[in-house]
Amino acid sequence: MNFADHPLFNKIKDTKEVFWMNPNYETTSVYSAEGLTIKDMIEAEERLKRFAPYIEAEFPETSESKGIIESPLRKIDNLKTYMENINNTSIKGRLLLKCDSHLPISGSIKARGGIYEVLKHAEDLALAEGMLSYDEDYSILKEEKFKKFFSQYKIAVGSTGNLGLSIGIMGAALGFRVIVHMSSDARQWKKNLLKRKGVTIIEYESDYSKAVEEGRKQSDLDPLSYFIDDENSKNLFLGYSVAAIRLKEQLEDMEIKVDKKHPLFVYIPCGVGGGPGGVAFGLKNLFGPNVHCFFAEPTHSPCMLVGMMTGLHNRISVQDLGIDNITEADGLAVGRPSGFVGKIMEKILSGIYTVEDNRLYKYLSMLVDTENIYIEPSAAAGFPGPIWLISSTEGREYIESMNLSNKMDNATHIVWATGGNMVPDTIMMSYYHKGKSIR
Numbered sequence: 001m002n003f004a005d006h007p008l009f010n011k012i013k014d015t016k017e018v019f020w021m022n023p024n025y026e027t028t029s030v031y032s033a034e035g036l037t038i039k040d041m042i043e044a045e046e047r048l049k050r051f052a053p054y055i056e057a058e059f060p061e062t063s064e065s066k067g068i069i070e071s072p073l074r075k076i077d078n079l080k081t082y083m084e085n086i087n088n089t090s091i092k093g094r095l096l097l098k099c100d101s102h103l104p105i106s107g108s109i110k111a112r113g114g115i116y117e118v119l120k121h122a123e124d125l126a127l128a129e130g131m132l133s134y135d136e137d138y139s140i141l142k143e144e145k146f147k148k149f150f151s152q153y154k155i156a157v158g159s160t161g162n163l164g165l166s167i168g169i170m171g172a173a174l175g176f177r178v179i180v181h182m183s184s185d186a187r188q189w190k191k192n193l194l195k196r197k198g199v200t201i202i203e204y205e206s207d208y209s210k211a212v213e214e215g216r217k218q219s220d221l222d223p224l225s226y227f228i229d230d231e232n233s234k235n236l237f238l239g240y241s242v243a244a245i246r247l248k249e250q251l252e253d254m255e256i257k258v259d260k261k262h263p264l265f266v267y268i269p270c271g272v273g274g275g276p277g278g279v280a281f282g283l284k285n286l287f288g289p290n291v292h293c294f295f296a297e298p299t300h301s302p303c304m305l306v307g308m309m310t311g312l313h314n315r316i317s318v319q320d321l322g323i324d325n326i327t328e329a330d331g332l333a334v335g336r337p338s339g340f341v342g343k344i345m346e347k348i349l350s351g352i353y354t355v356e357d358n359r360l361y362k363y364l365s366m367l368v369d370t371e372n373i374y375i376e377p378s379a380a381a382g383f384p385g386p387i388w389l390i391s392s393t394e395g396r397e398y399i400e401s402m403n404l405s406n407k408m409d410n411a412t413h414i415v416w417a418t419g420g421n422m423v424p425d426t427i428m429m430s431y432y433h434k435g436k437s438i439r
Contacts, residue, residue, distance in 0.1 A: 003310045012306065012354070013321050015299040019353040019388040020309060021398050026347040027289035033344040036234060038285045044116060044238040045245050051119045053139040058173050061104045069111055071099045073250040073414070078370035083387065091386045093411030094256070097367075098247065100418050101375040106166035107421030108331070108379075109240070109275045114157075114166030116239025117228050122150060122174050147175030154179060154225040158212030160271065161190040162331050162419050163230055168199040179225075181215035183208040185326075185333040189424050207325055208272070208334045209317070230272050231314070231338040240278025244286050247414075256412055258287050263404055267385030268416040269378055270295035270304050270352070271334040273341035275418065284348045292350040292402070294389070296381035298327035298357060304345075305352040307337040314339030328357040331378035331419055350398065353388050355381050358438050365435025374428050375420035382415035 003009060008018045052067030062069060073096055080095040103111040122141070126132035131149065132140070140146070155171045156179040157164055164180035171178040178199045182191060184206060191201050204211045212231060219227035230236065251258060258264045264287060268276035273295075280293040295304055300323060307313040317336040318325050325335040363380040367373050389395035390408075399405055420428070 006309060008309075012302055013323065015323060015356075017299055017354050017356055017359075017384075018305075019351065019392050019394045020305055021351045021394050022308065022346075022349050024346050025350055027402070028347070033281070034234065034340065036238065036281070036344075040238055041241045041245065041282055041285065045242045047120060047123065048116065048242060050134065051123075051138050053137050054141045055105075057139045057142050059105050065104070069104055069115060070246050071101070071103045073098055073247065073254065074371070074373070076367075076371050076373075076415075079367055082366060082370050083383070087387050087391065089387060089391050091390060091413065092408035093413060095386065096412065096414045097371075097373065098243075098414050098416045099373070100243075100416060101373075101379050101420040102417075103421070106162070106169050107423075108162040108166065108419030109243075109279075109416070110162040110166040110419075112243055113233075113236035113239035113274060113278060114163050114228070115170045116242070117233060117235040118155060118167055118170045118174065118176070120235050121155065121226050122176075125150070125153065141174065150175035151177065152224060153177070154219070154222060155228060156181065156215050156219040156225055157228040158208065158215035158230065159183070159186065160208050160211075160330050160333050161186040163228075164194060164199075165190055165422065167228055168194040168197055172197045172199055179215070179219075181211040181218075183211040183333070185330045187330055187427075189427060190422075193422070209336045230274055232340045233274065234340075236274050237278040237281070237341070240275050241282035241285075243279050244282025247283070248286050251412070257410075258290050258412065260290060261407055262290070262410045262412065263402075263407055264291040264412050264414065265386065265389060266291060266293050266414045266416060267382035268293065268295055269329070269332055269381035269418045270297050271301075271332040271378075272336075273304050273338040273345070276416075277338070277341035277345055279416065280349060281344060292398075293348070294350055294385050295352045296385060297352060297354050298329045298332050298360075298381070299354045300327045300357070301325050301329070301333050301335065302352070302354050303334050303337040304342060305354065307339070307342045308345065308349070308352065313337060313342035329360055329378040329381060331376070332381065351394075353385065355384055359384060361431060361435035362438045363435070365432050368432055373417075374423075374432070375417045376423050376428075377431060379417040379419045382417065385415065386413045
């Protein structure tokens with residue numbers, strides 16, 4: 001089908017909310033792509049465990065978790081009731097919130113992939129130099145000789161904000177010289193925070209794609225510079241995928257089953273695609289056809305939706321359709337998706353839906369009022385997911401096609417909150433009040 005003939009084409013072009021089911025989705029039980037398998041996920045988890053003593057020593061806020069960077073999985077029954085009332089529908093099963101908004105160190109999902117790739121690079125360098133071995137206590141990385149060693153090297157990244165925060169904070173702590181190329185939509189407080197950490201910020205008037213392109217170009221000119229590529233990095237992707245291993249443990253601790261009779265639905269905000277893609281890849285490897293992953297994008301930045309619907313991936317941008325890529329959801333303000341991630345998602349992603357900015361603020365304030373949890377606008381994109389799935393024609397067709405109609409009472413819905421804990425209080429309250437003012 002020609003994309004222009006697709007029934008959703010005009011709605012997407014006119015920045016209306018849509019719910020798209022992936023026609024290429026397959027319910028296979030084995031997931032490997034781009035040479036990545038569950039073995040790579042487990043190796044990534046082991047690496048994070050090796051670094052835990054260093055993380056605990058360097059970041060005291062992780063002492064309770066012994067240096068493991070993880071977020072809570074919370075029941076949000078009050079919000080569930082509120083959502084059912086205002087949408088005049090029943091969300092069958094339970095509703096949970098995965099609070100990556102409250103991950104330690106950098107307060108967003110990027111603390112998974114971004115921090116992981118910095119740590120892997122540091123480990124590779126130190127091992128090659130003979131300064132470190134796998135069986136040592138990695139807390140020695142706090143020693144001055146390591147900071148001096150890492151200060152010879154640069155780490156660079158292009159970011160709308162949160163990835164830059166995670167890489168900047170961890171990179172600077174280890175001693176690297178960090179350069180973050182930031183797009184015009186990045187929040188000023190994020191730039192200020194990074195500057196206080198000693199990170200060099202290079203700002204661009206244009207959007208995320210330009211920041212990445214320029215960052216990559218400049219980094220490639222310096223043999224001692226390592227570019228963390230949000231669009232194409234397997235290491236970032238694997239860092240995100242570890243979330244699935246941790247989530248499985250949390251569900252088991254809560255005595256929540258995921259199997260043929262107990263389906264799991266996960267709704268994740270999506271920018272360029274690395275974070276949600278890594279999480280979805282990990283979940284599919286652990287839960288197979290019993291987990292159903294959906295991405296959420298702003299109506300003005302539906303890059304993954306456009307890339308996957310057309311099959312063009314990173315060879316098409318939202319600007320090609322005349323969409324401006326301007327959204328309050330700064331972490332999702334991406335016009336061109338990752339082709340690397342889009343291709344991996346072709347058969348494992350159930351669908352994508354879009355959300356208007358006003359709705360992000362509304363859900364943000366509702367979450368505060370019902371559960372006293374604060375997140376940033378981007379992080380609220382997951383909330384409309386269960387309503388779309390249960391109330392829309394497309395959602396009901398999906399449930400029926402997967403033979404899930406009689407299993408929904410046993411379902412678990414997880415909304416993935418991707419950021420917010422680092423937002424200054426005054427700015428967070430302005431988000432809250434904006435949400436309250438929307439009718």
